[in-house]
Amino acid sequence: MNQNKSYPIVLSIAGSDSSGGAGIQADLKTFSALGVYGATAITAITAQNTQGVNSQFALPPQMVYDQITAVIDDLHLSVVKIGMLSNVEIVNAVADALSNYDVKIVLDPVIVSTSGHRLLSVEAQDVIKERLLPMCEIVTPNIPEMETLANMPVSTYEEKEKAANHLLSLGSKSVLLKGGHEDGEKKTDVLFSKCQGEGSQLITHSSQLVSETIATKNVHGTGCTLSSAIAAFMARGLALEDAVREAKLYVTEAIRAGADVKIGHGFGPVNHFFNPLPLIKNEK
Numbered sequence: 001m002n003q004n005k006s007y008p009i010v011l012s013i014a015g016s017d018s019s020g021g022a023g024i025q026a027d028l029k030t031f032s033a034l035g036v037y038g039a040t041a042i043t044a045i046t047a048q049n050t051q052g053v054n055s056q057f058a059l060p061p062q063m064v065y066d067q068i069t070a071v072i073d074d075l076h077l078s079v080v081k082i083g084m085l086s087n088v089e090i091v092n093a094v095a096d097a098l099s100n101y102d103v104k105i106v107l108d109p110v111i112v113s114t115s116g117h118r119l120l121s122v123e124a125q126d127v128i129k130e131r132l133l134p135m136c137e138i139v140t141p142n143i144p145e146m147e148t149l150a151n152m153p154v155s156t157y158e159e160k161e162k163a164a165n166h167l168l169s170l171g172s173k174s175v176l177l178k179g180g181h182e183d184g185e186k187k188t189d190v191l192f193s194k195c196q197g198e199g200s201q202l203i204t205h206s207s208q209l210v211s212e213t214i215a216t217k218n219v220h221g222t223g224c225t226l227s228s229a230i231a232a233f234m235a236r237g238l239a240l241e242d243a244v245r246e247a248k249l250y251v252t253e254a255i256r257a258g259a260d261v262k263i264g265h266g267f268g269p270v271n272h273f274f275n276p277l278p279l280i281k282n283e284k
Contacts, residue, residue: 004283004284005281005282005283005284006076006281006282006283006284007036007037007279007280007281007282008036008037008078008235008236008237008280008282009036009037009038009039009075009076009077009078009235010031010036010037010038010039010077010078010079010080010081010228010231010232010235011038011039011040011041011068011071011072011075011077011079011080011081012024012027012028012031012038012039012040012041012080012081012083012228012231013040013041013043013064013068013080013081013082013083013085013094014027014040014041014042014043014081014082014083014084014110014224015042015043015044015045015046015056015083015084015086015110015119016042016044016045016046017046017048017221018045018046018047018048018049019048019049019050019220019264019269020269021050021220021221021263021267021268021269021270022220022221022223022224022269023046023083023084023221023224024040024042024083026221026224026225026228026269026272027040027081027083027224027225027228028040029225029272029273030224030225030228030229030232030272031228031232032272032273032276032279033250033272033273033275033276033277034229034232034233034236034250034276034277035232035236035276035277035278035279035280036078036232036235036236036279036280037279039071039075039077040067041064041067041068041071042059042064042067043058043059043064043083043084043085043086043090043094044056044057044058044059044084044086044090044119045057045059046119048117049264049266050220050263050264050265050266050267050268050269051264051265051266051267052117052266053117053119056086056117056119058086058087058090059090061089061090061092061093062093064090064093064094064097065093065094065096065097068093068094068097068098069097072097072101077101077103078103078104078234078235079103079104079105079106079231079232079234079235080098080103080104080105080106080231081105081106081107081108081227081228081230081231082094082105082106082107082108082132083108083110083224083227084110084119084120085110085120085124085128086119086120086121086124087120087121087123087124088121088123088124088127090124091124091127091128091131091132092127092131094132095127095131095132095135098135099135104137104234105132105135105136105137106136106137106138106139106140106227106228106230106231106234107128107132107133107136107138107139107140107172107227108139108140108223108224108226108227109128109139109140109141109145109149110145110223110224111125111144111145111148112144112145125148125149128149129149129167129170130170133167133170133171133172134170134171134172135171136171136172136173137172137173137174137234137240138172138173138174138175138176138230138240138244139167139172139174139175139176140175140176140178140223140226140227140230141167141175141176141177141178142177142178142179142223143177143178143179146160146163146164146167146177147163149163149167150162150163150164150166150167152166154177157190160177160190161192161206163177164177164190164192164206165192168192168193168194173193173194173240174191174192174193174194174240175191175192175193176189176190176191176192176230176244177189177190177191177192178223178226185212185213186210186211186212186213187210187211187212187213188208188209188210189208189209189210189211189244189248190206190207190208190209191206191207191208191209191241191244192205192206193205193206193240193241207241209244209245209248211248211249211252212252214252214255214256214259215259216255216258216259216260216268217266217267217268218255218258218259218261218263218267218268218269218270219255219267219270220266220267220268220269220270221269221270222251222255222270225250225251225254225270225272226247226248226251227247229246229247229250229251230243230244230247232247233246233247236280251270253274253275254270254271254272254274255270256274257270257271257274258270258271258274
């Protein structure tokens with residue numbers, strides 16, 4: 001048979017969640033639900049459930065590097081999604097593995113879990129900003145992560161714009177500031193992108209994405225799911241802003257579809273497969 005077709009492939013570089021709601025497990029579910037092929041490079045193993053993270057083990061940096069290069073050497077990647085990185089050594093391993101590979105990167109700067117457990121060392125934050133942000137198509141912090149990365153408060157729109165501009169100045173092409181931690185009947189994410197002005201001037205463009213607040217505790221892994229959905233829609237050929245909008249809609253509906261389900265005794269997962277798309281094939 002003539003093998004003249006291929007799948008859009010997304011590589012997730014992230015940690016494993018033993019309860020299946022976040023991390024690599026959520027990423028693979030998202031890729032499958034949105035009709036793209038998922039590959040993985042595991043950075044850490046966590047022992048966790050819906051109530052919290054009991055322990056975590058970071059893989060040796062060389063093993064992380066080897067997983068990434070094994071995938072890169074054989075598969076033609078459309079997009080790379082990066083999640084939990086744990087420590088400085090793993091951040092450097094990921095940066096080294098991707099440094100000579102031309103691919104769009106979505107970075108979800110996983111710092112603290114939904115239950116409040118720290119998943120990234122303080123020292124690694126600066127290395128992420130120095131080595132990974134310049135490679136990124138988009139970075140997707142929530143408000144606490146943005147405050148940590150930008151080292152400033154993020155409450156008003158002006159503060160959000162200032163913090164986003166700081167991350168844009170470090171090299172990322174776009175910043176999606178997630179509003180899931182905000183109170184109220186609506187959740188507002190803001191997408192900040194830089195575009196070239198006259199001469200060397202950089203102009204920041206922003207757009208707001210608003211969704212309703214759904215009354216449920218089943219929000220475990222929503223950050224992982226959103227960033228993976230952005231990567232999946234980009235792999236399907238959507239422009240960045242369109243991919244972000246579709247991903248936001250997908251996560252909102254996944255939360256809604258799983259809101260009435262009880263799994264565990266804490267923060268349950270979303271329903272990734274409420275309306276799965278077929279795995280698409282592209283001409284080589």
